[in-house]
Structure formats: structure tokens, C-alpha cells
Amino acid sequence: MLTIGQVAERSGVPHTALRFYEDRGLIASVRTAGNQRRYQRSVLRRLAFIRTAQRVGLTLEDVHGALAQLPDNRTPTKSDWERLSRSWKTELDARIDALYRLRDRLTGCIGCGCLSLRSCALQNIDDEQASHGPGAPKLKPVMEGGTA
């Protein structure tokens, strides 16, 4: 069993984030008699998954959903993890496609110089997004990782 400090050091994930992830149900720990957290070694792999998934652009909620697909009754195998990683690829492919379409439209718009409200194709992509009502906008975070 590992202390929170050991997990933080080995995983590179700050202890503040570890507690945060636990609050969100992404990782679990048991407590000592003195109420301190103790982690199983397998949490390291789980953290690797979480951090990588974030790189791919998933939110913690997405990650939570993905982790929920892991078997409860046994230690996840390599192929369990692989299956999840493969789903990232699908997600990434979709994001790349979306950016491509946006870029293509943008290229067209530079050509026509329209850039006017409502008439421009760019303005009218997915406009239901803009009208989802109150609350925070539906954004997906993306790490800037590797932007050349």
C-alpha cells in the first residue's frame, strides 16, 4: 500500500489533484486507523489512464464514464486498458475531423471574404450550440501539448 505522498511522487500527480480525483470518484483509497489514505499499486495505472485521457481531450467526467466500464470483480487486464485506449482514438479521430471541416469552411470563407453574420457558412455551424440556454458554455478542453 502506498501513501498519498508516494503516489504523488511516483505518478507525478500532485497530492491536491489526487484528493480531487478521489472526490470525483476517479480513484479510491482505504484509510488507516488514523484516517490517512492508503492506495493500492494499481492506482498508478489508473492515474496514467486519467492523465493520458486528459491529453486526448476528455473531461474528467468522460474519464469517469470510461473507468466505470472496467470490471469491478477483477483487476483490469492489459486488454481492458487497451479497449479503453482504443476508444480514445475514435474520440481523437472525431475531433480531428471536426477541426478539418472547420478549416475547410474557413478556407472557403477567406476566399469569398464574406465573414458576415448569418450569411457566412462559418457562422452557421452547429448554431444550436449557441442556444443551449443558461449555464456554462459546452466546451471541451484540449491540452496544448506539442503545438509546434
Add this chain to the structure above:
Amino acid sequence: MLTIGQVAERSGVPHTALRFYEDRGLIASVRTAGNQRRYQRSVLRRLAFIRTAQRVGLTLEDVHGALAQLPDNRTPTKSDWERLSRSWKTELDARIDALYRLRDRLTGCIGCGCLSLRSCALQNIDDEQASHGPGAPKLKPVMEGGTA
């Protein structure tokens, strides 16, 4: 001159957002004797720019920087706007490239099944990002627009 309500209706941008943009210096207005905002028609084009730039994934701060490149002394021409739009394309290209690289590494990782901390290539992309110290993580928002 247009009232804030007229601008909101014509642009599709909520009046709350219009005031927010004004606070951030993205748009400007003059005031009536009774302290109400009045906008020039050109604000509509500016708003089109802002909303589209956000779709492309630019932050409002990025947009602020871009708008600062417009001439103060004259009404921006079509080619002024075109020049800015063209810079979005560069930005988009960079984002697409970054996602591509990420996907390639991910594909490799699925193959090797490593997904282990520190040893996995995916884990080690841009790790300086993770160590930028306190504060919010350096994220770039992306609209989900058009995700198939």
C-alpha cells in the same frame, strides 16, 4: 446607431455577453445622455469575427490581440479581415497537427500496451505543461461543433 438590444438580436449574441465583451475591450460603444450604450453598425462584423474565432478555438484574449491589429484610423477593409482570418487557418493547422501527433503516439501505445507511467511516450509529451506551477491549467477551449 444601434441599441444593445438591437445588436443582440441582429448578432445573436446575448446582451450579457455584449457587456462582457465590452468589459474585456473587444467591442466599444458610445453612451447617450442617459448612459445607455449605442453601437455603430460595424460592431456586427466585429462580433462575427469574435464568434467565429471562438469556434476556431481562440480564447477571448487571443481575439483581443487579433483585433488590436486592425487599423484604428480607418474602418477595417475586407482585406484587413481576411488577413486575420488567414491567421486562424495557421492556428487551426497547428491544432490539427498536434492532435495528429497525439493520435499517432496513441496508436503506437495501443500496439505496445505499455500505458505505464513515465515509460510511455504518451505520458511524456510536453511534461513541462504539467509543472507550470499554481493556477488554472493551461487549457484551450474548443467548441464541439460538428463532432460527427
Add this chain to the structure above:
DNA sequence: GTTCAACCTCGACCATGCTGGAGGTCAAGC
């Protein structure tokens, strides 16, 4: 001159993904 919608400011709050500090406890070494 009165009514009423549209406007004003200011501050709180939503959500995400955390960090940092205050104030207190635990555990291990000496």
C-alpha cells in the same frame, strides 16, 4: 404625466480543473 419595456451597474453564481492556506492530527525517528 404616466406607464412599461428596455436599459444601467454590480455582484453572485454556473461549470471545469485544479492550487493554496488555515488549523488541526498522525506517525516515525531520536
Add this chain to the structure above:
DNA sequence: GCTTGACCTCCAGCATGGTCGAGGTTGAAC
């Protein structure tokens, strides 16, 4: 047993991009 660092909880705060409401004013129509 005492010190000291590692741990605990809880709450405030940062940054982005806004929304919403309270409490008050304006302006245009009737």
C-alpha cells in the same frame, strides 16, 4: 515524550466565458 514532516478537512481562490438577479434609471408611446 518530543519534534517534525506528512497527513487530514474544509474553504477560498484562480482562470475562462459567461448567465442571472436585485435594485434602480431611461426613453418612447399613449
